[in-house]
Amino acid sequence: MSSHGISPDLLDRFAAIVGEKYALRGEADLAPRLIENRGLYHGSSPLLLKPGSVEEVSEIMKLATETGTAIVPQTGNTGLVGGQTPRTGQADIILSLERMTRIRDVDPVANVLIADGGAILADVQKAAEAHGRLFPLSLGSEGSCRIGGNLSTNAGGTAVLAYGNMRQLCLGLEVVLPTGEIWDGLRQLKKDNTGYDLRDLFIGAEGTLGIITGAVLKLFPQPLGHQVAFAGLHSVEDALALFNLAASLCGTSLTGFELMPRFGVEITTRHIDGVRDPLEAAYPWYVLIDISTSDSAETAERMMNGVLEQGFEAGLVQDAAIAASVAQQKAIWHMRESMSDAQKPEGGSIKHDVSVPVSKIPHFMAEAEKAVMAAMPGARICAFGHMGDGNIHYNISQPIGADKAAFIARWREMNHIVHGLVLAHGGSISAEHGIGQLKRDELAAIRPAIEIELMRRIKRAFDPAGIMNPGKVVSLEI
Numbered sequence: 001m002s003s004h005g006i007s008p009d010l011l012d013r014f015a016a017i018v019g020e021k022y023a024l025r026g027e028a029d030l031a032p033r034l035i036e037n038r039g040l041y042h043g044s045s046p047l048l049l050k051p052g053s054v055e056e057v058s059e060i061m062k063l064a065t066e067t068g069t070a071i072v073p074q075t076g077n078t079g080l081v082g083g084q085t086p087r088t089g090q091a092d093i094i095l096s097l098e099r100m101t102r103i104r105d106v107d108p109v110a111n112v113l114i115a116d117g118g119a120i121l122a123d124v125q126k127a128a129e130a131h132g133r134l135f136p137l138s139l140g141s142e143g144s145c146r147i148g149g150n151l152s153t154n155a156g157g158t159a160v161l162a163y164g165n166m167r168q169l170c171l172g173l174e175v176v177l178p179t180g181e182i183w184d185g186l187r188q189l190k191k192d193n194t195g196y197d198l199r200d201l202f203i204g205a206e207g208t209l210g211i212i213t214g215a216v217l218k219l220f221p222q223p224l225g226h227q228v229a230f231a232g233l234h235s236v237e238d239a240l241a242l243f244n245l246a247a248s249l250c251g252t253s254l255t256g257f258e259l260m261p262r263f264g265v266e267i268t269t270r271h272i273d274g275v276r277d278p279l280e281a282a283y284p285w286y287v288l289i290d291i292s293t294s295d296s297a298e299t300a301e302r303m304m305n306g307v308l309e310q311g312f313e314a315g316l317v318q319d320a321a322i323a324a325s326v327a328q329q330k331a332i333w334h335m336r337e338s339m340s341d342a343q344k345p346e347g348g349s350i351k352h353d354v355s356v357p358v359s360k361i362p363h364f365m366a367e368a369e370k371a372v373m374a375a376m377p378g379a380r381i382c383a384f385g386h387m388g389d390g391n392i393h394y395n396i397s398q399p400i401g402a403d404k405a406a407f408i409a410r411w412r413e414m415n416h417i418v419h420g421l422v423l424a425h426g427g428s429i430s431a432e433h434g435i436g437q438l439k440r441d442e443l444a445a446i447r448p449a450i451e452i453e454l455m456r457r458i459k460r461a462f463d464p465a466g467i468m469n470p471g472k473v474v475s476l477e478i
């Protein structure tokens, strides 16, 4: 046995499937694959496999099931809940689809694109654009995350309001099961009521049911009009009223409605190169409004002017700037997307990716602030996010001068406070990042026993040997 508890012979058998060149065992090669973005998890693994075809993935999974070897799918390694990180002290083999990056087909008439599971999201967007189409999934990590990971986390991002999350953007899947069997479900149908929806089981399963090797994705017309505005407001209540106004004036043309606090704007302008506050005065809250229209540029302009004019008249908007160029639109979005990074130089940050019904956001925010400040005086709350989807990244930066380690040690305690209020408002403890290792035990504690038991039964049915990303999402040990 090797130090990882897996025999060198078995490692050789796995390596032979992909060829030595694509079977990495060196510490330096593996090191970046053993940690995730936030440094919360540091796993161990004896081997990283990079198969070049669906057949090779199938051979790997057959051998894994036969020998009881755990496999962890990892594509872009941008996940935020430790789902792609191998377990600590175990012999999980990492399977990466980074060689399987083909855009298999783009059909602008049928409005579909078929991609390998390892295709990078930004490349899929570009391929759609080259055919005059839009693939609307857009995330801060789009230059590195890959379609298999996006589907497995049911990624959301900045345009969910208009286009839905990854579940709504996918028509069909190709999946290699833990047993090595291949399911070709690459269908292109909008309507297909033929029994249990297997596709929907794999989407959001975080690699616990199979390896997604290909997908049929939905495309949309490229918008002809696009407007982005940044508005300063007095309160979250005003943001909610403005959201309802914008939604009724713009309908499905309202593509994004993002909420940001003053603290978030301060730290992005302080720490992120090129970010500046577009407004002269400071306001307690801000919203980013994104409108895109498929008929004409004038429609988008008219809609944005309408939202802001009526917002001013109703006393909801205190000041606003409309981006006058594509560069200015990007600059406003850059400020919003840098909000997580800007917290790093401010010390420790305890994160929550939660959702509540949109109408409950003001109540939730007020109660959470009261409870957090009572538990930790001096905490600096950076609650921002996709307000139109009810999704708030409720982040808490450490009090100025606090000890970072002591602050981070209170992660679970603060989660308990924030998640308790989220649940009291009928919300979810994971809006878009998933469960992974981070929230597995909490999920089991808060969901009805029957729900967790059904998840366990599904897991056992798909993965009888228990080798598919074990220890993530749902534990089989009761």
Ligand SMILES: Cc1cc2nc3c(=O)[nH]c(=O)nc-3n(C[C@H](O)[C@H](O)[C@H](O)COP(=O)(O)OP(=O)(O)OC[C@H]3O[C@@H](n4cnc5c(N)ncnc54)[C@H](O)[C@@H]3O)c2cc1C
Pocket (backbone or CB within 6 Å): 037, 072, 073, 074, 075, 076, 077, 078, 079, 080, 082, 083, 084, 085, 097, 117, 118, 138, 139, 140, 141, 144, 145, 146, 147, 148, 149, 150, 151, 152, 153, 154, 155, 156, 157, 158, 206, 207, 208, 210, 211, 212, 213, 432, 433, 436, 469, 472
């Ligand atoms: C700067 C930044 C911004 C982000 N913004 C957003 C955002 O706005 N919205 C959002 O939803 N997320 C966001 N994320 C989180 C992350 O980018 C997404 O979850 C993304 O979808 C993960 O894709 P990935 O290829 O990196 O997957 P990985 O991190 O490699 O894996 C994620 C999960 O999917 C599984 N998996 C990966 N590939 C496969 C496969 N082929 N088959 C089966 N299972 C697989 C893994 O085992 C793991 O459980 C952000 C992350 C960063 C770093």
